Amino acid sequence: MxxxxxxxxxxxxxxxxxxxxxxxxxxxxxxxxxxxxxxxxxxxxxxxxxxxxxxxxxxxxxxxxxxxxxxxxxxxxxxxxxxxxxxxxxxxxxxxxxxxxxxxxxxxxxxxxHIGYQTGWFGLHRRAALEPGETLLVHAAAGGVGSAAVQLGKAAGATVIGVVGGADKAAVARASGCDVVIDRRAEDVVAAVKEATGGRGVDVVYDPVGGAAYTQSTKVVAFEGRIVVVGFASGSVPSPALNHALVKNYSILGLHWGPYLAKNPKLVQHCHEQLTELAARGAVKxxxxxxxxxxxxxxxxxxxxxxxxxxxxxxxxxxxxxx
Structure with missing residues (x-):
């Protein structure tokens, strides 16, 4: 072979x-x-x-x-x-x-x-407890991991803001269902998020990028918001300022999906059933x-x-x- x-x-x-x-x-x-x-x-x-x-x-x-x-x-x-x-x-x-x-x-x-959607489901539901009506910010929203989170966020009843790099990726993010798309190459991400949320910020951030994207997340996360750290595609692993998390009352949540296969396989199966149902009704693709x-x-x-x-x-x- x-x-x-x-x-x-x-x-x-x-x-x-x-x-x-x-x-x-x-x-x-x-x-x-x-x-x-x-x-x-x-x-x-x-x-x-x-x-x-x-x-x-x-x-x-x-x-x-x-x-x-x-x-x-x-x-x-x-x-x-x-x-x-x-x-x-x-x-x-x-x-x-x-x-x-x-x-x-x-x-x-x-x-x-499988991996991208399981990661998105665990990150948004198991870790961040995303609620209908909340606002979700997804970094790298046009990528495989980001687009999965966008679709899952919309399926959960959230308003979704996608951050991308470039006009071509902005078009992809819009087609994936983002309510607001921010091109980080052409816009100030922090200012654009604050404008889109009336200054309040976002309830949940989904971050597979790290680096500068994480820093932006800390500036736009709302009071009692949650930042889900999924990966470091930028190649830069940030060092969070925990005093900032304390002052703003936000949570920093790690999500590594792989260990669930061994530690909680029944939850992986449950997630797959949920994803299969969402796919059957066209909510995710x-x-x-x-x-x-x-x-x-x-x-x-x-x-x-x-x-x-x-x-x-x-x-x-x-x-x-x-x-």
């Missing part, structure tokens, strides 16, 4: 190699998956760089979420068990984390529903910007790492939907 392999850490375009390899053999408690589609995530780039929270031994195949077919013919979504990730014809996954693929979505959309063949996976991961994409890119082995 074909699979992308990483033998040393570095930029995805430099260290990912497409090779003919043996089909992986599932260990006890695992299942073999014939990959139909794999969604590209920023953490795939971090895996290549050796900067992800989890650092599996090399060589490894990246690809953290897939829609696939089991040996008994079930169409499923799953997080492959590294080092046998999803940028390959076949992957393996722990049987406990395999979930039925939503019938309302095609293979690519189903693959992209992953924003897929490109569908590329397996041979283009390294380029796709690099472009996501460089922040030049919108929505999700999906990688399709020969087993998957037509490109």
């Amino acid at each position: 074909q699979a992308w392999r990483v033998y040393e850490n570095g930029e995805p375009s430099e260290v990912m190699r497409l090779q003919e390899v043996e089909r992986p053999t599932p260990a006890d408690g695992q299942v073999l998956l014939r990959v139909r589609a794999a969604a590209v995530n920023f953490p795939d780039a971090l895996l290549c760089r050796g900067q992800y929270q989890v650092r599996p031994s090399l060589p490894l195949t990246p690809g953290l979420e897939v829609c696939a077919e089991t040996e008994d013919g079930r169409r499923v979504i799953a997080n492959p068990a590294l080092p046998y990730g999803g940028y390959a014809d076949y992957a393996v996954a722990d049987a406990a984390v395999v979930l039925p693929a939503p019938e309302a979505l095609d293979d690519v959309e189903a693959a992209a529903l 992953p924003l897929v910007s490109e569908r590329v063949p397996l041979a283009d996976a390294a380029n796709a991961v690099q472009r996501v790492a460089d922040g030049t994409t919108t929505g999700r890119i999906a990688v399709l082995p020969e087993n998957g939907d037509a490109v």
Whole structure:
């Protein structure tokens, strides 16, 4: 079978190699998956760089979420068990984390529903307790993670403000459902948020960016607001001023979704049921910007790492939907 392999850490375009390899053999408690589609995530780039929270031994195949077919013919979504990730014809996954693929979505959309939407649901509902009528600010609102949070925020009855970088991304954020879109390259984010909220600020901030975006968040979060820290796509991990959080009475909430798979798998299952229902009634639908063949996976991961994409890119082995 074909699979992308990483033998040393570095930029995805430099260290990912497409090779003919043996089909992986599932260990006890695992299942073999014939990959139909794999969604590209920023953490795939971090895996290549050796900067992800989890650092599996090399060589490894990246690809953290897939829609696939089991040996008994079930169409499923799953997080492959590294080092046998999803940028390959076949992957393996722990049987406990395999979930039925939503019938309302095609293979690519189903693959992209998993990590970004689970992260959004846990961040907005489990951690921030977002309420109908509240105002939600989403950084990087045109990206795969951000657009998922936008859709989930709208589905929860919130007013959603999206922050993006560039006019093309602003158009994508509007199409995803943002009530207000702020182009950080052309506008003062803090002033624009205050104008949009009548000076009050926002109840919840969803931040997968870090760096300057986090600093902006602290200036626009409302009294008793919540900032959900999801990641650091900017490459800069902020050092929060806790005296500022004290004075303004806001909460700083961390969200790392992965540990829930082991610590509270029933809640992951419940979340999947909620997402499947939302997809069935059209309230959420992953924003897929490109569908590329397996041979283009390294380029796709690099472009996501460089922040030049919108929505999700999906990688399709020969087993998957037509490109």
